[in-house]
Amino acid sequence: xxxxxxxxxxxxxxxxxxxxxxxxxxxxxxxxxxxxxxxxxxxxxxxxxxxxxxxxxxxxxxxxxxxxxxxxxxxxxxxxxxxxxxxxxxxxxxxxxxxxxxxxxxxxxxxxxxxxxxxxxxxxxxxxxxxxxxxxxx
Amino acid sequence: xxxxxxxxxxxxxxxxxxxxxxxxxxxxxxxxxxxxxxxxxxxxxxxxxxxxxxxxxxxxxxxxxxxxxxxxxxxxxxxxxxxxxxxxxxxxxxxxxxxxxxxxxxxxxxxxxxxxxxxxxxxxxxxxxxxxxxxxxxxxxxxxxxxxxxxxxxxxxxxxxxxxxxxxxxxxxxxxxxxxxxxxxxxxxxxxxxxxxxxxxxxxxxxxxxxxxxxxxxxxxxxxxxxxxxxxxxxxxxxxxxxxxxxxxxxxxxxxxxxxxxxxxxxxxxxxxxxxxxxxxxxxxxxxxxxxxxxxxxxxxxxxxx
Numbered sequence: 001x002x003x004x005x006x007x008x009x010x011x012x013x014x015x016x017x018x019x020x021x022x023x024x025x026x027x028x029x030x031x032x033x034x035x036x037x038x039x040x041x042x043x044x045x046x047x048x049x050x051x052x053x054x055x056x057x058x059x060x061x062x063x064x065x066x067x068x069x070x071x072x073x074x075x076x077x078x079x080x081x082x083x084x085x086x087x088x089x090x091x092x093x094x095x096x097x098x099x100x101x102x103x104x105x106x107x108x109x110x111x112x113x114x115x116x117x118x119x120x121x122x123x124x125x126x127x128x129x130x131x132x133x134x135x136x137x138x
Numbered sequence: 139x140x141x142x143x144x145x146x147x148x149x150x151x152x153x154x155x156x157x158x159x160x161x162x163x164x165x166x167x168x169x170x171x172x173x174x175x176x177x178x179x180x181x182x183x184x185x186x187x188x189x190x191x192x193x194x195x196x197x198x199x200x201x202x203x204x205x206x207x208x209x210x211x212x213x214x215x216x217x218x219x220x221x222x223x224x225x226x227x228x229x230x231x232x233x234x235x236x237x238x239x240x241x242x243x244x245x246x247x248x249x250x251x252x253x254x255x256x257x258x259x260x261x262x263x264x265x266x267x268x269x270x271x272x273x274x275x276x277x278x279x280x281x282x283x284x285x286x287x288x289x290x291x292x293x294x295x296x297x298x299x300x301x302x303x304x305x306x307x308x309x310x311x312x313x314x315x316x317x318x319x320x321x322x323x324x325x326x327x328x329x330x331x332x333x334x335x336x337x338x339x340x341x342x343x344x345x346x347x348x349x350x351x352x353x354x355x356x357x358x359x360x361x362x363x364x365x366x367x368x369x370x371x372x373x374x375x376x377x378x379x380x381x382x383x384x385x386x387x388x389x390x391x392x393x394x395x396x397x398x399x400x401x402x403x404x405x406x407x408x409x410x411x412x413x414x415x416x417x418x419x420x421x422x423x424x425x426x427x428x429x430x431x432x433x434x435x436x437x438x439x440x441x442x443x444x
Contacts, residue, residue, distance in 0.1 A: 023319070024315070024319065027315065039206075039208065039303055039304055039307045040206075040307050040308075040310075040311050041203065041204075041205065041206040041209075041307075041310075042206050042208075042307050042309075042310025042311050042314060043203060043204065043310070043311070043314050043330070044311065044314050044315040044318060045201050045203065046318070047201060055200075055201065056200045056201070057200075057201045057202070057203060058200065058201070058202050058203065058360070058364055058367075059202075059203035059205075059364075060203070060205055060357070060358075060360050060361050060364070061205075061415070062205060062209055062213075062354070062357070063418075065209070066412075084413075086399075086401060086417055087360075087399060087419075088399070088401065090401055092404045092413065092415060092417075093404065093406065093413045098408055098411070101411060103411070104411055104412070104413065105410070105411055105412040105413070106412070106413050106414075106415055107412060107413070107414045107415065108415045109414065109415060109416050109418070110415075110416075110417070110418035110419065111353075111354075111357040111419065112415050112417060112419075113360040113419070132201075134203060136206070136209060138300070138303065138304075
Protein backbone atom coordinates (compact mmCIF):
# COMPACT_ATOMS: atom_id res chain seq x y z
CA UNK A 1 0.00 0.00 0.00
CA UNK A 2 2.80 2.35 1.02
CA UNK A 3 4.64 1.34 -2.12
CA UNK A 4 1.67 2.30 -4.26
CA UNK A 5 1.42 5.61 -2.46
CA UNK A 6 5.07 6.42 -3.12
CA UNK A 7 4.76 5.38 -6.76
CA UNK A 8 1.63 7.48 -7.21
CA UNK A 9 3.42 10.55 -5.87
CA UNK A 10 6.46 9.89 -8.06
CA UNK A 11 4.31 9.41 -11.15
CA UNK A 12 2.27 12.54 -10.46
CA UNK A 13 5.50 14.56 -10.35
CA UNK A 14 6.64 12.99 -13.61
CA UNK A 15 3.24 13.87 -15.12
CA UNK A 16 3.49 17.44 -13.88
CA UNK A 17 6.89 17.78 -15.51
CA UNK A 18 5.67 16.58 -18.89
CA UNK A 19 2.75 19.03 -18.75
CA UNK A 20 5.16 21.95 -18.38
CA UNK A 21 7.18 21.16 -21.51
CA UNK A 22 8.04 24.14 -23.73
CA UNK A 23 5.97 24.86 -26.86
CA UNK A 24 8.70 23.81 -29.30
CA UNK A 25 9.05 20.39 -27.62
CA UNK A 26 5.27 19.93 -27.67
CA UNK A 27 5.12 20.89 -31.35
CA UNK A 28 7.84 18.36 -32.12
CA UNK A 29 6.00 15.68 -30.12
CA UNK A 30 2.71 16.54 -31.83
CA UNK A 31 4.23 16.16 -35.30
CA UNK A 32 4.43 12.42 -34.60
CA UNK A 33 0.66 12.41 -35.10
CA UNK A 34 1.08 13.45 -38.73
CA UNK A 35 1.84 10.35 -40.77
CA UNK A 36 4.02 10.48 -43.86
CA UNK A 37 1.17 11.04 -46.30
CA UNK A 38 0.10 14.32 -44.67
CA UNK A 39 1.64 17.68 -45.57
CA UNK A 40 1.62 20.39 -42.92
CA UNK A 41 -0.12 23.65 -43.85
CA UNK A 42 3.15 25.31 -42.83
CA UNK A 43 1.80 27.15 -39.82
CA UNK A 44 2.29 26.66 -36.13
CA UNK A 45 -0.76 27.28 -33.93
CA UNK A 46 0.22 27.72 -30.31
CA UNK A 47 -1.58 29.09 -27.29
CA UNK A 48 -0.90 29.17 -23.58
CA UNK A 49 -3.93 27.80 -21.75
CA UNK A 50 -5.07 27.58 -18.15
CA UNK A 51 -7.84 25.42 -16.71
CA UNK A 52 -10.85 27.35 -17.96
CA UNK A 53 -9.36 28.76 -21.17
CA UNK A 54 -10.70 27.76 -24.55
CA UNK A 55 -8.59 28.56 -27.60
CA UNK A 56 -10.43 29.16 -30.82
CA UNK A 57 -8.87 28.50 -34.23
CA UNK A 58 -10.57 29.66 -37.41
CA UNK A 59 -9.71 27.76 -40.55
CA UNK A 60 -10.88 27.08 -44.09
CA UNK A 61 -10.65 23.46 -45.26
CA UNK A 62 -10.85 23.01 -49.03
CA UNK A 63 -13.34 20.59 -50.56
CA UNK A 64 -12.04 17.36 -52.07
CA UNK A 65 -9.27 17.09 -49.47
CA UNK A 66 -8.69 15.05 -46.34
CA UNK A 67 -7.23 16.97 -43.42
CA UNK A 68 -5.66 15.75 -40.23
CA UNK A 69 -5.97 17.89 -37.12
CA UNK A 70 -3.61 17.03 -34.26
CA UNK A 71 -3.92 18.62 -30.82
CA UNK A 72 -1.33 18.34 -28.05
CA UNK A 73 -0.31 19.81 -24.73
CA UNK A 74 2.51 18.39 -22.66
CA UNK A 75 4.32 15.41 -24.07
CA UNK A 76 1.65 12.77 -23.89
CA UNK A 77 -1.43 12.30 -26.02
CA UNK A 78 -4.92 13.09 -24.76
CA UNK A 79 -3.97 16.22 -22.79
CA UNK A 80 -5.72 18.59 -25.18
CA UNK A 81 -9.35 18.11 -26.16
CA UNK A 82 -10.70 19.66 -29.34
CA UNK A 83 -13.97 20.01 -31.12
CA UNK A 84 -14.83 21.20 -34.60
CA UNK A 85 -17.80 23.49 -35.26
CA UNK A 86 -19.23 24.77 -38.50
CA UNK A 87 -19.63 28.47 -39.34
CA UNK A 88 -22.92 28.50 -37.41
CA UNK A 89 -21.19 26.85 -34.46
CA UNK A 90 -23.03 23.57 -34.97
CA UNK A 91 -20.92 20.70 -33.61
CA UNK A 92 -19.26 18.46 -36.19
CA UNK A 93 -16.78 16.56 -34.04
CA UNK A 94 -15.81 16.31 -30.39
CA UNK A 95 -12.61 14.50 -29.41
CA UNK A 96 -13.92 13.91 -25.87
CA UNK A 97 -16.40 11.45 -27.40
CA UNK A 98 -13.46 9.49 -28.80
CA UNK A 99 -11.20 8.98 -25.78
CA UNK A 100 -9.64 12.43 -26.27
CA UNK A 101 -8.06 11.32 -29.54
CA UNK A 102 -4.93 13.36 -30.18
CA UNK A 103 -5.65 13.46 -33.92
CA UNK A 104 -8.57 12.97 -36.24
CA UNK A 105 -9.02 12.97 -40.02
CA UNK A 106 -11.65 15.04 -41.78
CA UNK A 107 -12.75 14.14 -45.26
CA UNK A 108 -14.10 17.41 -46.60
CA UNK A 109 -16.53 17.10 -49.49
CA UNK A 110 -17.06 20.83 -50.01
CA UNK A 111 -14.98 23.78 -48.86
CA UNK A 112 -15.75 24.29 -45.22
CA UNK A 113 -15.14 27.27 -42.93
CA UNK A 114 -14.74 25.92 -39.45
CA UNK A 115 -13.95 26.82 -35.89
CA UNK A 116 -11.74 24.52 -33.86
CA UNK A 117 -12.01 24.88 -30.11
CA UNK A 118 -9.29 23.46 -27.90
CA UNK A 119 -9.11 23.14 -24.15
CA UNK A 120 -6.98 21.28 -21.65
CA UNK A 121 -8.05 17.92 -20.32
CA UNK A 122 -8.13 19.07 -16.71
CA UNK A 123 -7.94 15.51 -15.43
CA UNK A 124 -4.40 15.39 -16.77
CA UNK A 125 -3.09 18.94 -16.97
CA UNK A 126 -4.00 22.32 -15.49
CA UNK A 127 -1.97 24.75 -17.60
CA UNK A 128 0.50 24.74 -20.44
CA UNK A 129 1.22 25.36 -24.06
CA UNK A 130 -1.39 24.01 -26.49
CA UNK A 131 -0.31 23.13 -30.00
CA UNK A 132 -2.62 22.48 -32.92
CA UNK A 133 -1.42 21.17 -36.26
CA UNK A 134 -3.37 21.11 -39.51
CA UNK A 135 -2.17 19.01 -42.43
CA UNK A 136 -3.67 17.84 -45.71
CA UNK A 137 -3.34 14.45 -47.33
CA UNK A 138 -1.06 14.24 -50.34
CA UNK B 139 20.71 -17.74 14.31
CA UNK B 140 19.15 -18.76 10.98
CA UNK B 141 15.92 -17.04 12.00
CA UNK B 142 17.87 -13.83 12.80
CA UNK B 143 19.66 -14.00 9.44
CA UNK B 144 16.36 -14.53 7.66
CA UNK B 145 14.84 -11.50 9.42
CA UNK B 146 17.92 -9.45 8.58
CA UNK B 147 17.70 -10.48 4.91
CA UNK B 148 13.98 -9.62 4.80
CA UNK B 149 14.72 -6.26 6.42
CA UNK B 150 17.44 -5.59 3.84
CA UNK B 151 15.07 -6.51 1.02
CA UNK B 152 12.36 -4.17 2.34
CA UNK B 153 14.96 -1.44 2.78
CA UNK B 154 16.14 -1.95 -0.80
CA UNK B 155 12.55 -1.76 -2.09
CA UNK B 156 11.83 1.38 -0.11
CA UNK B 157 15.13 2.86 -1.18
CA UNK B 158 14.21 2.15 -4.80
CA UNK B 159 10.78 3.80 -4.38
CA UNK B 160 12.30 6.76 -2.56
CA UNK B 161 15.02 7.10 -5.20
CA UNK B 162 12.41 7.06 -7.97
CA UNK B 163 10.47 9.76 -6.18
CA UNK B 164 13.59 11.88 -5.58
CA UNK B 165 14.76 11.52 -9.16
CA UNK B 166 11.31 12.52 -10.42
CA UNK B 167 11.28 15.48 -8.10
CA UNK B 168 14.82 16.49 -9.03
CA UNK B 169 14.07 16.24 -12.73
CA UNK B 170 10.93 18.25 -12.19
CA UNK B 171 12.67 20.93 -10.17
CA UNK B 172 15.41 21.15 -12.78
CA UNK B 173 12.95 21.40 -15.65
CA UNK B 174 10.77 23.92 -13.86
CA UNK B 175 13.86 25.92 -12.96
CA UNK B 176 14.75 26.00 -16.62
CA UNK B 177 11.17 27.03 -17.30
CA UNK B 178 11.48 29.78 -14.73
CA UNK B 179 14.84 30.86 -16.06
CA UNK B 180 13.37 31.00 -19.50
CA UNK B 181 9.87 31.62 -18.22
CA UNK B 182 9.82 35.38 -18.49
CA UNK B 183 11.87 35.10 -21.61
CA UNK B 184 9.43 32.62 -23.03
CA UNK B 185 6.49 34.83 -22.14
CA UNK B 186 8.15 37.72 -23.90
CA UNK B 187 9.25 35.61 -26.81
CA UNK B 188 6.09 33.64 -27.36
CA UNK B 189 3.94 36.08 -29.31
CA UNK B 190 1.15 33.52 -29.53
CA UNK B 191 0.66 33.91 -25.83
CA UNK B 192 0.29 37.66 -26.17
CA UNK B 193 -1.96 37.28 -29.20
CA UNK B 194 -4.20 34.90 -27.33
CA UNK B 195 -4.70 37.42 -24.57
CA UNK B 196 -5.32 40.27 -26.97
CA UNK B 197 -7.66 38.39 -29.23
CA UNK B 198 -9.76 36.55 -26.73
CA UNK B 199 -7.97 33.27 -27.38
CA UNK B 200 -8.46 33.33 -31.14
CA UNK B 201 -6.00 32.15 -33.76
CA UNK B 202 -6.42 32.23 -37.52
CA UNK B 203 -5.32 29.83 -40.20
CA UNK B 204 -4.46 30.55 -43.83
CA UNK B 205 -4.57 27.61 -46.25
CA UNK B 206 -1.21 26.67 -47.73
CA UNK B 207 -0.65 28.05 -51.27
CA UNK B 208 0.63 24.57 -52.13
CA UNK B 209 -3.00 23.45 -52.06
CA UNK B 210 -3.93 25.75 -54.94
CA UNK B 211 -0.97 24.46 -56.95
CA UNK B 212 -2.10 20.94 -56.12
CA UNK B 213 -5.54 21.76 -57.54
CA UNK B 214 -3.95 22.91 -60.83
CA UNK B 215 -2.01 19.67 -61.01
CA UNK B 216 -5.10 17.54 -60.28
CA UNK B 217 -6.99 19.37 -63.01
CA UNK B 218 -4.08 18.79 -65.42
CA UNK B 219 -3.69 22.51 -66.03
CA UNK B 220 -0.51 23.11 -68.05
CA UNK B 221 2.56 24.53 -66.30
CA UNK B 222 2.89 28.26 -66.89
CA UNK B 223 5.94 30.16 -65.67
CA UNK B 224 4.99 33.50 -67.25
CA UNK B 225 3.47 34.76 -64.02
CA UNK B 226 6.14 33.66 -61.56
CA UNK B 227 7.91 36.39 -59.66
CA UNK B 228 11.36 37.13 -61.06
CA UNK B 229 14.38 36.40 -58.88
CA UNK B 230 15.97 39.50 -60.44
CA UNK B 231 13.66 41.71 -58.36
CA UNK B 232 15.46 40.77 -55.13
CA UNK B 233 17.48 43.98 -55.07
CA UNK B 234 14.27 46.03 -54.77
CA UNK B 235 13.57 44.94 -51.22
CA UNK B 236 15.30 46.98 -48.55
CA UNK B 237 13.16 46.49 -45.45
CA UNK B 238 12.53 43.33 -43.43
CA UNK B 239 8.79 43.72 -44.02
CA UNK B 240 9.20 43.85 -47.79
CA UNK B 241 11.60 40.90 -47.62
CA UNK B 242 9.11 38.93 -45.52
CA UNK B 243 6.29 39.60 -47.96
CA UNK B 244 8.40 38.52 -50.90
CA UNK B 245 9.69 35.44 -49.10
CA UNK B 246 6.03 34.42 -49.02
CA UNK B 247 5.65 35.23 -52.73
CA UNK B 248 8.73 33.22 -53.78
CA UNK B 249 7.68 30.41 -51.42
CA UNK B 250 4.26 30.11 -53.08
CA UNK B 251 5.93 30.10 -56.51
CA UNK B 252 8.36 27.43 -55.33
CA UNK B 253 5.41 25.28 -54.21
CA UNK B 254 3.84 25.61 -57.68
CA UNK B 255 7.10 24.94 -59.54
CA UNK B 256 7.90 21.97 -57.28
CA UNK B 257 4.61 20.24 -58.01
CA UNK B 258 5.43 20.45 -61.72
CA UNK B 259 9.08 19.41 -61.06
CA UNK B 260 10.51 22.34 -63.03
CA UNK B 261 14.17 22.17 -62.11
CA UNK B 262 15.40 25.38 -63.76
CA UNK B 263 12.70 27.61 -62.30
CA UNK B 264 13.01 25.89 -58.93
CA UNK B 265 16.76 26.56 -58.81
CA UNK B 266 16.23 30.28 -59.49
CA UNK B 267 13.50 30.58 -56.88
CA UNK B 268 15.51 28.64 -54.34
CA UNK B 269 18.41 31.07 -54.85
CA UNK B 270 16.06 34.03 -54.20
CA UNK B 271 14.60 32.36 -51.12
CA UNK B 272 18.06 31.53 -49.78
CA UNK B 273 19.08 35.18 -50.07
CA UNK B 274 15.96 36.39 -48.23
CA UNK B 275 16.40 33.71 -45.56
CA UNK B 276 19.92 35.04 -44.93
CA UNK B 277 18.80 38.68 -44.97
CA UNK B 278 16.00 37.94 -42.51
CA UNK B 279 18.34 35.97 -40.28
CA UNK B 280 16.32 32.79 -40.59
CA UNK B 281 19.25 30.45 -41.18
CA UNK B 282 18.80 28.90 -37.74
CA UNK B 283 15.42 27.61 -38.91
CA UNK B 284 15.95 27.10 -42.64
CA UNK B 285 19.45 25.69 -42.72
CA UNK B 286 21.63 24.17 -45.41
CA UNK B 287 20.26 20.69 -44.73
CA UNK B 288 16.80 21.76 -45.81
CA UNK B 289 18.19 23.45 -48.92
CA UNK B 290 20.33 20.39 -49.71
CA UNK B 291 17.31 18.10 -49.27
CA UNK B 292 15.49 20.25 -51.80
CA UNK B 293 18.37 20.11 -54.30
CA UNK B 294 18.73 16.32 -53.92
CA UNK B 295 15.02 15.81 -54.60
CA UNK B 296 14.79 18.30 -57.45
CA UNK B 297 13.26 15.68 -59.79
CA UNK B 298 10.88 14.26 -57.26
CA UNK B 299 7.81 16.49 -57.02
CA UNK B 300 6.26 14.29 -54.30
CA UNK B 301 9.20 14.91 -51.97
CA UNK B 302 9.56 18.56 -52.93
CA UNK B 303 6.10 19.57 -51.69
CA UNK B 304 6.96 18.15 -48.27
CA UNK B 305 10.22 20.08 -48.23
CA UNK B 306 8.51 23.34 -49.28
CA UNK B 307 5.98 22.76 -46.52
CA UNK B 308 8.89 22.23 -44.09
CA UNK B 309 10.34 25.58 -45.25
CA UNK B 310 7.11 27.34 -44.32
CA UNK B 311 6.73 25.41 -41.07
CA UNK B 312 10.30 26.02 -39.87
CA UNK B 313 10.18 29.72 -40.80
CA UNK B 314 6.78 30.31 -39.19
CA UNK B 315 7.73 28.59 -35.91
CA UNK B 316 11.09 30.33 -35.73
CA UNK B 317 9.67 33.80 -36.38
CA UNK B 318 6.90 33.35 -33.81
CA UNK B 319 9.27 31.96 -31.19
CA UNK B 320 11.58 34.92 -31.68
CA UNK B 321 9.05 37.68 -31.26
CA UNK B 322 8.81 38.39 -34.98
CA UNK B 323 5.14 37.67 -35.55
CA UNK B 324 4.88 40.70 -37.83
CA UNK B 325 7.27 39.10 -40.33
CA UNK B 326 5.54 35.71 -39.93
CA UNK B 327 2.23 37.41 -40.79
CA UNK B 328 3.75 39.13 -43.82
CA UNK B 329 5.25 35.86 -45.13
CA UNK B 330 1.78 34.30 -44.85
CA UNK B 331 0.19 37.30 -46.55
CA UNK B 332 2.74 37.27 -49.40
CA UNK B 333 2.18 33.53 -49.89
CA UNK B 334 -1.60 33.84 -49.93
CA UNK B 335 -1.59 36.83 -52.34
CA UNK B 336 0.79 35.05 -54.73
CA UNK B 337 -1.33 31.89 -54.49
CA UNK B 338 -4.40 33.97 -55.38
CA UNK B 339 -2.51 35.63 -58.22
CA UNK B 340 -1.49 32.27 -59.70
CA UNK B 341 -5.06 30.99 -59.23
CA UNK B 342 -6.70 33.99 -60.92
CA UNK B 343 -4.22 34.02 -63.81
CA UNK B 344 -4.53 30.25 -64.37
CA UNK B 345 -8.30 30.06 -63.87
CA UNK B 346 -9.38 30.55 -67.49
CA UNK B 347 -12.92 29.22 -67.54
CA UNK B 348 -12.24 26.25 -65.31
CA UNK B 349 -15.19 26.00 -62.93
CA UNK B 350 -13.27 24.33 -60.11
CA UNK B 351 -10.57 26.99 -60.11
CA UNK B 352 -13.20 29.76 -60.23
CA UNK B 353 -14.99 28.08 -57.32
CA UNK B 354 -11.72 28.07 -55.37
CA UNK B 355 -11.45 31.85 -55.95
CA UNK B 356 -14.99 32.39 -54.69
CA UNK B 357 -14.28 30.44 -51.48
CA UNK B 358 -11.70 32.89 -50.13
CA UNK B 359 -13.89 35.35 -48.21
CA UNK B 360 -13.25 33.83 -44.78
CA UNK B 361 -9.55 33.45 -45.58
CA UNK B 362 -9.27 37.20 -46.28
CA UNK B 363 -11.00 37.90 -42.96
CA UNK B 364 -8.54 35.61 -41.16
CA UNK B 365 -5.56 37.21 -42.90
CA UNK B 366 -6.75 40.68 -41.88
CA UNK B 367 -7.07 39.49 -38.27
CA UNK B 368 -3.51 38.09 -38.35
CA UNK B 369 -2.12 41.39 -39.69
CA UNK B 370 -4.12 43.39 -37.15
CA UNK B 371 -2.16 41.65 -34.41
CA UNK B 372 0.93 43.66 -35.39
CA UNK B 373 -0.30 47.29 -35.28
CA UNK B 374 3.27 48.65 -35.18
CA UNK B 375 4.18 47.27 -38.59
CA UNK B 376 3.38 49.90 -41.23
CA UNK B 377 3.60 47.42 -44.11
CA UNK B 378 1.06 45.13 -42.43
CA UNK B 379 -1.28 48.01 -41.69
CA UNK B 380 -1.07 49.27 -45.31
CA UNK B 381 -1.85 45.78 -46.52
CA UNK B 382 -4.94 45.60 -44.33
CA UNK B 383 -6.44 48.57 -46.21
CA UNK B 384 -5.97 46.77 -49.53
CA UNK B 385 -7.34 43.52 -48.14
CA UNK B 386 -10.41 45.29 -46.78
CA UNK B 387 -11.00 46.62 -50.29
CA UNK B 388 -10.76 43.06 -51.62
CA UNK B 389 -13.06 41.84 -48.85
CA UNK B 390 -15.64 44.42 -49.92
CA UNK B 391 -15.63 42.94 -53.42
CA UNK B 392 -16.15 39.48 -51.91
CA UNK B 393 -19.21 40.86 -50.10
CA UNK B 394 -20.88 41.02 -53.53
CA UNK B 395 -20.76 37.21 -53.80
CA UNK B 396 -23.99 35.54 -52.76
CA UNK B 397 -23.66 32.36 -50.76
CA UNK B 398 -25.89 29.88 -49.07
CA UNK B 399 -24.69 27.51 -46.37
CA UNK B 400 -26.40 24.15 -46.05
CA UNK B 401 -25.73 22.11 -42.94
CA UNK B 402 -25.57 18.35 -43.45
CA UNK B 403 -25.02 16.01 -40.50
CA UNK B 404 -21.42 14.73 -40.60
CA UNK B 405 -20.63 11.03 -40.64
CA UNK B 406 -18.06 9.81 -38.12
CA UNK B 407 -16.24 6.49 -38.44
CA UNK B 408 -14.52 5.99 -35.05
CA UNK B 409 -12.66 2.85 -36.17
CA UNK B 410 -10.98 4.86 -38.92
CA UNK B 411 -10.56 7.98 -36.77
CA UNK B 412 -12.30 9.86 -39.53
CA UNK B 413 -15.26 12.20 -39.99
CA UNK B 414 -16.86 13.02 -43.33
CA UNK B 415 -17.88 16.67 -43.51
CA UNK B 416 -20.82 16.89 -45.88
CA UNK B 417 -22.08 20.42 -45.28
CA UNK B 418 -21.75 22.70 -48.26
CA UNK B 419 -21.66 26.36 -49.14
CA UNK B 420 -22.97 27.36 -52.53
CA UNK B 421 -21.41 30.51 -53.97
CA UNK B 422 -22.82 32.59 -56.76
CA UNK B 423 -20.27 34.94 -58.31
CA UNK B 424 -20.84 37.04 -61.45
CA UNK B 425 -18.18 37.45 -64.14
CA UNK B 426 -17.95 41.14 -63.26
CA UNK B 427 -17.11 40.32 -59.65
CA UNK B 428 -14.59 37.69 -60.78
CA UNK B 429 -12.88 40.30 -62.98
CA UNK B 430 -12.90 42.80 -60.15
CA UNK B 431 -11.22 40.23 -57.88
CA UNK B 432 -8.63 39.40 -60.56
CA UNK B 433 -7.75 43.06 -61.09
CA UNK B 434 -7.56 43.85 -57.38
CA UNK B 435 -5.38 40.81 -56.68
CA UNK B 436 -3.08 41.76 -59.54
CA UNK B 437 -2.63 45.33 -58.33
CA UNK B 438 -2.11 44.09 -54.77
CA UNK B 439 0.51 41.63 -55.96
CA UNK B 440 2.23 44.31 -58.08
CA UNK B 441 2.34 46.54 -55.05
CA UNK B 442 4.10 43.98 -52.87
CA UNK B 443 6.63 42.81 -55.48
CA UNK B 444 7.58 46.34 -56.62
